[in-house]
Amino acid sequence: MTNVKGEKKKKKVKVININADKCNGCRACEMICSAFHAAPKYSSNNPARSRIKIIREPLKDVYVPVYAGEYAVAECSGRDKYTIDGKEYEECAFCRASCPSRSDFKEPDSGLPLKCDMCEGEEKPLCVKWCMVDALTYEEREEEIEEEEKPEDIETGLESLANKYGLQKIIDAVARMSQKG
């Protein structure tokens, strides 16, 4: 499908707003997430299977609800530590990935990665429904986006190489590389 440049398209965006200042640390979100995703639905619950987790350190006033995102094959080579408002957050606190460096966002028995699916089929994600202190709120909005043809990543990279070395050098290099197989 080709788009005429400048054509407007409507896109539904699902947003969970996370207000960590309102989190009471009760973990109802973890419980209901795991219950909803049990098979059959609600037949069991187990927060360790949840696709949301609360990083909760009451004595340091650290409360961070985090959702499971993409699976990562490898762990990061470096780690970050955040300090916000004088509170220090652990290295992987804000990361959504299910990755080899930690047990979060994996099925506890099989180790298979978990990912938030916004509770498909429900009017809103259940973690939001069960969060009565409004740390989690849900919003669905339609965004009009202007579709434009974006240059592919590789083109951007090549362009910068061409600027540096000249286009001919790059063509030569590519030819040499392809001959080697």
Added chain:
Amino acid sequence: MRYAETGFNLEIDLSRGSIERVATDPRETELYLGGLGTNAKIMWDRVPPETKPFDPENLLIFGSGLLCGTPATGCNRTIVTTISPQTLLMAFSMMGGFWAPELKYAGYDKVIFRGKSPELVYLWINNDKVELRDASHLKGKGAGETAELIKKELKEPKAQVAAIGLAGENRVYFASIEQGRSSASRGGIGAVMGDKNLKAIAVRGTRDINIARPDEFMDLCKEVLEYIKFRNDNPIPGVMPILAGLGSPQEMKVHDEKWHTENFMWGNSRTRIKDFWNEKIAAEWMETLDKMRRRLISCYNCPMTCGATIQPPGLPTYMMKCFTKLTYTMAAMSDLEFGLGIAQSATEYGVDGFSAPQVMAFALELYDAGILTDKDFPGMPADNNGRFYWLLDRIVRREGIGDVLANGTYWAAQEIGNGAEKFAHNNIKKHEQLPLKLSMLNPIYFLMYCTGEKINITQIEGQFPQAPFVTREEREAFVKDWFQVPDEKFKQIFLDWEPRGEKSMPFYPNVQMCCDIVDWQERMHYIDDALGMCSGLSSFPLKPPYHIHNYPKFISSGAGIDMDEEKLTMAARRYRALVRANNIRRGMRRKDEKPPEDHWKKRFPELEKDLMDTYYKFKGWNDQGIPTRESLHEMDLDFVYEDFVKRGILTDSGDSSSKETPAEK
């Protein structure tokens, strides 16, 4: 498959260091549900009255409620049961927080300790892997500090830790077990944990809890959440703010403390300060609370934010809830800044927030009266705040006079003698009570104070308004959506109840009505304690989301046990009788069932006798408070009767033996 419960207990013999995983009998669940119910049965079966609190044979049971770990909102309580060193009776103090659900997710319903460890240890439960670990490096550490150190050394930040502080280690008779934002404080169960050389229990679980009929169960859960929202938006008019909503009294939220500070007693439950609250104090206390309170927090799977993290200037952050906010302040005749500050030490030491301040105020009263003298208080500072800090340190270390005071006001007074007994004036069954002194007898409260075996008024009262509403219109409005009543007659009693005149206290509600009301109030607490439900969403507040009509459905669809109101009421009666049977076997009798003598100024001896006679009969107890042969038979508790006969407590004909068993020592 077992539903709601796991079907397994952990049996830990601390003397031998052995750990067993034991399957439980599902028939016991049908009869006694779980939590307090099954705890009481285990105590009956395995702890005879000859066993003393600090004998290795005394058990220390950490029981989760039947519905803990299910999606039922607010169901997170651990019921800790043992023989109390203070009352010498069965104690069943409870805590909210996160521990019980985590235990369930690890695959166990209870942890049962027996024996005594030769060295200080802690237990680490990580699903199937359960081990006793050396805790010598944790000796003397605070309860909260211990929890943090254990999570760090296990590299398990998600572990939930229940721990004792110095008070428990030193067997202080009002030592608590602290955990999360909660604590099991009453009855000195922390002392039994310390006696067993058990510093803490850490638990982490990543297993499923199953539900028998999920769709039905979830519909009930959703109804409860909806009703909580409704109640939060619609506080009950005509009652004071802390009784208008759900949850524990919202002490961490409210700034206005006029009612508590002017109606509760200061010092050693002595002084009422009728015009205490003024604008200046209101402003100062508001500043104090706003400055120290970091966040309102909750227990597991509960939206009620009854607790808070508190950071006193220059001290570590700790977690607080409910009325401990004021107990130190009022006992020391001081201010909120002092109260919130000393509570940090008290929480780390692990002492009960009701008993500890009263014990210290009691000591200072004895000092003022000349019964204790300067030589009992070497080096004590002159200022009142300083004295409280000094006394707290002596008590938890059991140093000097602290060693005497560490046994609570009843036993300390016995030991000090010389008239000190008069100063231990606020006890029931040797246990310190809320600092309340009132004018005219309230017959409903009279029965609750006398017969409550948790020996704590907040753990038996609730559901029924504490006082009549002034106008008929207000009453009619109140009963209109009062669907929680087990029987319509309660509405009529309330409608007819007047502040003065013929249908007013103490003769209305009449004796039989009082029995019905107290029985309902107590029943709901006992059900909560078996299911692991927080009384703040059930038995304590007016018009709660959990009640006698939806509980049977929760149990049927959650645990897969067929249940209706009648069967649930019978189960609650059954284990309530077992609690009593345990205590009867330990010598508790009618003479022990009385409020503090000065609780009410205006007493009615004839009415009181009538109330007790009628209530005992109503409960199926004889005139000494002993469950009768007939009532035990009705509840399938014939084995209790047989034991009573064997011990000479009842005769073959079902009467009380003439032999007097002394509970007082």
